[in-house]
Amino acid sequence: MATDDFISNLPDEVLATIISGLPAIEAIRTTILSKRLKDVWRNVFRLDFDPKGVKKLFPAPNQRRSTVPVIQFGSNVCHDEGDDIDDTDPREEISRVVKNIDNVLLSHERNLISCRIVHLSNSYRSGDVEKWIKYLTSEKKVQELAFLCDDFQHEFYPVSLFGWGLNLPSGIFSCRTLQSLEFTNYDIRFHRPFHHCHNLKTLKLYYCDISSETLEAIVSSCDFMEHLSL
Template identity: 30%
Template sequence: MAYSTDFDDDLISNLPDELLSSIITLLPAKEAVATTVLSRRWSHLWTSLSRLDFDHLIDPFESIEHVVSSQQGNVTVFRICHSPEDWPRLAKLINHLKVDKAIEELGLTWIDDGYDRCLDSSILPASFFRCETLRALELSKYKLRADNLTIAPAFQGCVNLTTLNLNSIRLTSEILFRITSNCKLLENLSICSCRGLDYLKFFSDKLKFLKLRNLQANDVDICGKGITGLVFHNVSCSSRTIFIHCPNLKEFRLYCQNLTYSLVLQRCFGLLRSITEHGGEAFLSLPDLRLLCTKLDLNNMEDAILLSLIFRSSVHLQEIDIINRARSNSRNVQLPYDESMFWEKTELFDSITHHLRVVWIRGFAGREREMRLASHLIQNATMLEKIVIQCNNNNCSGHGALTMRILQLLPKASLNAAVILKPPSKFITEVGDDFDYWVSTRQ
């Protein structure tokens, strides 16, 4: 059978200009411009890029200016890594994007040898943030000073800003509070590895997702009916100075080295009274929670009771990811029956019988209380799709590993549920995820 081959160019080159421009827009700007050598058909496409991504360590600034000035349409996304000496020219370039190119997403990363030499906020012109078309802004490795009042008021111009990412920024709590207060439509906020913060306070019903990572603060106060996603990762703060009131939270990831997890979780799930900064008491709960990631001591009866109360209060819980870590302090808990019967005696909650689909337990050692929890979920979670149990790097003995195999033989409430056993993460990295082979090395 003969096929027609009377094309002037290849099939891709015969696509419409709009589609070809959309394809090369996905490339770094330097590679997008380089497509001009492919054929005459491609020679002008690089002048219609809606997204420009530069790295000045690779791209000469003169080339960057030429590419930006050559764009015929709007540039909705602009990202650049730049060095200190570029800033005056870059500021003019940004103003051009703001005024003439309807910029919607802007990402700036300051590249310098030392963190303490990062950009002083006085260099940033106030007009930099006054852009009605801007919807997403990411700043990395800059310095914003509280004694310079040009920055926070400037954010008042971001009337349509919905996403703000601050990475490795030096700023004070006061200026962060001003910025978040001025961005009235802010929905997604990420603050990572920032320094100079005394407290973290967020009060907004518009905010939907909040990520706090690698931070130090004396107090944390998060209040927002609209917040559905919260990441609280490696925030150095006393457990007793954390107040979280997000009643509509659906995803909660809590991982911090120095926190008393049980105390924070008890407050969030309405098991302890929280005192607000105004002296009033707030009773909290998370009835709409779908995903919980945290650390608990599954061999501690106090944490076992806390986990059962979480299952009770979060009736729609679908996924839970637990890192099993021993607690340094705990109280004696008296039960009217033998502790080994705790999960058997616990009421079957709707979250387990109707909603729970995915369970991860990391740091498993094969001890009795851990085994009884896993058995309880396998035998009662009717909607369960998988339960993944990963062994502890150091504390899982050969006997404990062999005991874990019993879990795969238990009758399952969900016929489609997979019971997956995994070796420690270190073994997976160095050797592989063959559980049986790992067990053979422990004997």
């Protein structure tokens, strides 16, 4: 199966494109393959901070309940030895990736076309989400941004305690390069962040709580929107 001179024939640019198709955590892992591969990941054009398997945890809403794992507070979920990640605590997986996002972004060397971040609601409250958005739009000239907020807390806390909305500074998404935004599992109560979005062509809001007034206000702020998915 192995083609001996595959790597030596492929330019870094092509290798970086291949690695761009991997989740960020796997892209970084390619550093261990060989010296040639050591720094190639720093030139990927896409970073998808999705801990292995989280996509699987967000299937269609009608199946969602059954996949929510039982979380024991203060300890790990018990899992059968040697089994795959479906049995590990996804919140822990997410925290582990999220904790390293800043370092990864700083080590990464070129502009990003696309970035997707899966996080827990505490990243939102701590201001990390806002910081990432600012960094990605200003330093990385990102074109497509996607955020997925893990909502397992809904299962344990009354919604009133979960009463934060997407409360970000006015016009935070108005950077010229940003063309596509996606939010999953957000409570979107404010339209302020979408002010002056003359740049945005695509907005996707999945499993989001949003009133029709807020949505209307957002749409009217985004003059050049071409696609809106809810």
